[in-house]
Amino acid sequence: MSATRRVAIVTGGAGGIGRAIAARLQRDGLRVALWDLDARAAREAAAALPDGTAIGVHADVTDEASVAAALRTTLDRFGALHVLINGAGTTGPIAPVAECALDVWQRCIDVNLRSVFLCSRAAVAPMLAAGFGRIVNLASIAGKEGNPSMSAYSAAKAGVIAFTKSMGKELALTPVRVNCIAPAVIETPLLQQMTPDALAASLAKIPMQRPGTADEVANLAAWLASDECSFSCGATFDLSGGRATY
Numbered sequence: 001m002s003a004t005r006r007v008a009i010v011t012g013g014a015g016g017i018g019r020a021i022a023a024r025l026q027r028d029g030l031r032v033a034l035w036d037l038d039a040r041a042a043r044e045a046a047a048a049l050p051d052g053t054a055i056g057v058h059a060d061v062t063d064e065a066s067v068a069a070a071l072r073t074t075l076d077r078f079g080a081l082h083v084l085i086n087g088a089g090t091t092g093p094i095a096p097v098a099e100c101a102l103d104v105w106q107r108c109i110d111v112n113l114r115s116v117f118l119c120s121r122a123a124v125a126p127m128l129a130a131g132f133g134r135i136v137n138l139a140s141i142a143g144k145e146g147n148p149s150m151s152a153y154s155a156a157k158a159g160v161i162a163f164t165k166s167m168g169k170e171l172a173l174t175p176v177r178v179n180c181i182a183p184a185v186i187e188t189p190l191l192q193q194m195t196p197d198a199l200a201a202s203l204a205k206i207p208m209q210r211p212g213t214a215d216e217v218a219n220l221a222a223w224l225a226s227d228e229c230s231f232s233c234g235a236t237f238d239l240s241g242g243r244a245t246y
């Protein structure tokens with residue numbers, strides 16, 4: 001199948017980064033299913049794209065049955081699956097470990113990590129059937145460095161990085177490539193979940209002295225979702241304005 005008839009799922013498709021990636025993939029010729037907990041926002045984001053190229057789908061990516069239902073809706077509409085962007089996420093509790101409530105900590109792990117397992121697991125069979133697959137996970141530099149007072153988020157994103165390495169190797173001899181992106185601060189609504197102090201501390205660590213844009217994430221994601229990404233699997237791609245040094 002030519003690249004222009006491929007089908008992508010973008011989880012967190014109503015969010016800042018997900019929306020930008022969905023728009024970029026659509027411009028590259030893919031048909032896109034925007035999955036989000038906020039179904040109305042997902043449908044609005046899909047409606048902003050040219051007719052017939054995108055759908056908004058309600059999905060709670062922490063829930064196995066919801067993921068299965070959203071996949072059915074996507075396959076019923078577009079007939080195949082080639083690309084999965086795991087973009088749904090939340091910063092979770094911004095508090096010292098000693099003050100973190102278990103349920104809030106666990107929810108952050110579920111939204112950021114369990115979701116990647118559930119969606120990736122569901123995507124493998126249709127990708128193998130299609131003879132092409134690209135899974136792109138949104139990790140974070142927090143998963144490499146550990147942001148203070150963001151233990152759940154940092155641990156979940158470290159889990160996403162390790163999950164990517166494992167699954168990328170596991171599928172290395174198939175046509176499915178699995179990689180992840182580790183952004184530093186990107187200008188999206190997610191930043192409203194951070195305290196001003198935590199945000200200022202993160203921004204201060206960026207040598208380029210600015211946050212990244214969602215379009216800059218979309219540029220890298222589009223390459224990772226394409227045929228051109230042919231010799232990378234299980235890799236973590238930094239997008240940090242110079243902050244990441246390893």
Ligand SMILES: NC(=O)c1ccc[n+]([C@@H]2O[C@H](COP(=O)([O-])OP(=O)(O)OC[C@H]3O[C@@H](n4cnc5c(N)ncnc54)[C@H](O)[C@@H]3O)[C@@H](O)[C@H]2O)c1
Pocket residue numbers: 011012013014015016017018035036037038059060061062086087088089090091111138139140141182183184185186187188189190191
């Ligand atoms: N913005 C940043 O600075 C930054 C930096 C590093 C990594 N990231 C990661 O990039 C990804 C996208 O972030 P963003 O900045 O676009 O955030 P955002 O808050 O703008 O969007 C996140 C989206 O995920 C959706 N979502 C949350 N829980 C969900 C669930 N259970 N099921 C389905 N959808 C759910 C939300 O409704 C929202 O639309 C996240 O994984 C985030 O951790 C962001």
